[in-house]
């Protein structure tokens with residue numbers, strides 16, 4: 001009920017279908033190889049919302065070209081998985097997951113030289129909280145996936161709705177086991193972590209046993225306000241010493257999407 005009131009009084013005025021449509025048009029015009037969506041496709045995760053989000057995903061692209069993870073708003077209410085987030089199962093599933101049942105996270109998709117590893121931090125939280133949690137089982141499994149992907153020489157892209165960084169969000173919105181997840185990421189190494197949830201652009205570089213890891217807070221694709229809505233584009237290329245990642249910011253301004261800053265990161269690998 002509190003989530004519904006939040007939507008009635010606040011969220012429906014700050015998230016715009018028009019902004020989202022402009023952003024999607026821009027993404028599709030640029031012809032990216034792959035699209036990732038880091039959760040919060042709905043306001044409170046009701047079945048009708050999830051069905052609408054499924055239709056939106058189909059308009060965004062084919063399931064093998066679009067990877068989705070859930071956000072806390074998609075799990076606001078306890079409801080049957082198949083009638084809610086399960087509507088997106090084709091988009092959530094890893095390459096070897098069974099579509100018919102709830103996918104086990106972390107999911108793994110490999111596209112060219114990139115291992116896309118999806119985590120599920122979306123858990124129902126107490127009233128007025130928007131916390132997330134990964135849990136021990138996902139941490140153990142992602143440690144194995146990161147190590148295997150490194151041995152295969154793949155670029156490791158981790159998707160998670162909440163930031164894994166300490167103070168990545170305000171306390172009531174934090175990932176409650178962020179410190180434990182960050183220890184795994186720093187021990188196994190990853191090249192790029194992309195998360196949502198905060199609606200603010202931010203890039204951090206974190207040291208790991210394998211060298212630097214770039215952590216990107218993606219903006220909301222539907223947020224109203226000059227330059228607040230938008231998305232990021234990533235160009236990933238192999239270099240003689242490791243990887244190069246270019247992060248381009250695209251922002252919604254005055255009815256259109258414009259390219260902003262592009263930052264480049266050289267990631268040396270042992």
Ligand SMILES: [Fe+2]
Nearest residue numbers: 040071072197
């Ligand atoms: Fe969120």
